[in-house]
Amino acid sequence: MEQDLENEQAQLVRLYADVATVQVGDRMVECTIRGRLFRDDPPAVGDFVQIEQVGEGWAIKGILPRKSVLARRAAGPSHRKQVLIANIDQVIVVFSATLPALTLPTLDRFLVVVEANELLARIVINKMDLASRDAITALLQPYVDAGYPLHFTSAETGEGLDELRAGLAGKESVLVGPSGVGKSSLLNSLYPELNLDLKVGRLSDAYGKGRHTTVGGFLIRLPDGARVADTAGLREVGLWLVPPDELPYCFPEFEPYLGKCQFNNCAHLTEPGCAVRAALDMGEIYPSRYESYTKLRAEATESWPRW
Numbered sequence: 001m002e003q004d005l006e007n008e009q010a011q012l013v014r015l016y017a018d019v020a021t022v023q024v025g026d027r028m029v030e031c032t033i034r035g036r037l038f039r040d041d042p043p044a045v046g047d048f049v050q051i052e053q054v055g056e057g058w059a060i061k062g063i064l065p066r067k068s069v070l071a072r073r074a075a076g077p078s079h080r081k082q083v084l085i086a087n088i089d090q091v092i093v094v095f096s097a098t099l100p101a102l103t104l105p106t107l108d109r110f111l112v113v114v115e116a117n118e119l120l121a122r123i124v125i126n127k128m129d130l131a132s133r134d135a136i137t138a139l140l141q142p143y144v145d146a147g148y149p150l151h152f153t154s155a156e157t158g159e160g161l162d163e164l165r166a167g168l169a170g171k172e173s174v175l176v177g178p179s180g181v182g183k184s185s186l187l188n189s190l191y192p193e194l195n196l197d198l199k200v201g202r203l204s205d206a207y208g209k210g211r212h213t214t215v216g217g218f219l220i221r222l223p224d225g226a227r228v229a230d231t232a233g234l235r236e237v238g239l240w241l242v243p244p245d246e247l248p249y250c251f252p253e254f255e256p257y258l259g260k261c262q263f264n265n266c267a268h269l270t271e272p273g274c275a276v277r278a279a280l281d282m283g284e285i286y287p288s289r290y291e292s293y294t295k296l297r298a299e300a301t302e303s304w305p306r307w
């Protein structure tokens with residue numbers, strides 16, 4: 001019986017320092033992580049893992065290949081990638097229409113990190129009960145034109161929640177965004193059953209405490225096949241570094257022009273014959289988005305020593 005657990009699909013759903021909770025079918029199994037097995041690349045929330053019985057307990061002995069990761073690349077000499085969530089399908093970038101104010105340069109930062117990880121982004125503007133829809137719609141036009149799915153929601157009134165739930169169903173998602181925009185409120189309003197379900201009950205415990213630990217994280221499995229992940233490390237995702245040369249590819253609307261500049265190492269800043277700047281002059285790229293690009297490029301160049 002116990003041996004059977006070793007052959008079933010097992011997913012890491014909660015992590016505290018070197019202890020992981022692994023979900024195997026309906027069972028939650030506490031597993032230790034032996035550091036020496038995973039020195040450079042430890043298991044992350046969302047990983048499918050192999051587990052083995054060690055004495056009375058269980059341990060993770062291997063990680064199955066990941067289909068995707070959301071990883072942080074630290075500043076410093078190594079620039080090693082630290083995987084915070086594995087196997088996610090999409091990143092839900094949550095902002096509020098107001099309180100705190102909608103700051104587009106910060107939204108651009110979050111989107112760049114999602115793109116750098118080659119993940120899909122979905123934009124959610126919450127607290128729409130407090131704002132004028134017309135004004136917010138106009139502000140978000142550059143993102144709709146760039147192809148990002150956009151949701152207007154209110155965790156308070158329920159506006160837009162059915163549509164967002166449909167966008168989450170059957171997928172593994174992670175919510176990111178500044179604090180106070182309503183990420184927790186949205187999850188509660190989207191899935192009121194979260195606190196009732198026994199299995200999720202354990203996780204909602206993690207939801208209360210895990211939020212504030214620096215190393216923890218967890219994954220909630222929902223009845224409609226949705227999985228929603230959260231780790232404290234994702235909070236400041238907007239401040240992660242992206243290598244300067246990768247940055248142009250993190251703005252989807254630049255894509256048609258890349259490779260068409262006079263110089264093939266064009267940074268799209270002041271070089272002559274730049275196709276990106278030509279598109280900007282023609283009104284095909286929004287000035288606010290280009291401005292974010294130049295700002296992030298300057299930051300990245302400064303903090304990214306040459307390899």
Ligand code: GDP
Nearest residue numbers: 126127128154155156179180181182183184185
């Ligand atoms: P988080 O830090 O992103 O998880 O944000 P919270 O979920 O903790 O919400 C922060 C505050 O905003 C709380 O006081 C919520 O009650 C409030 N809030 C969240 N969503 C909405 C909304 O859609 N409308 C309004 N008016 N308030 C909201």
Ligand code: ZN
Nearest residue numbers: 261266268274
């Ligand atoms: Zn260029």
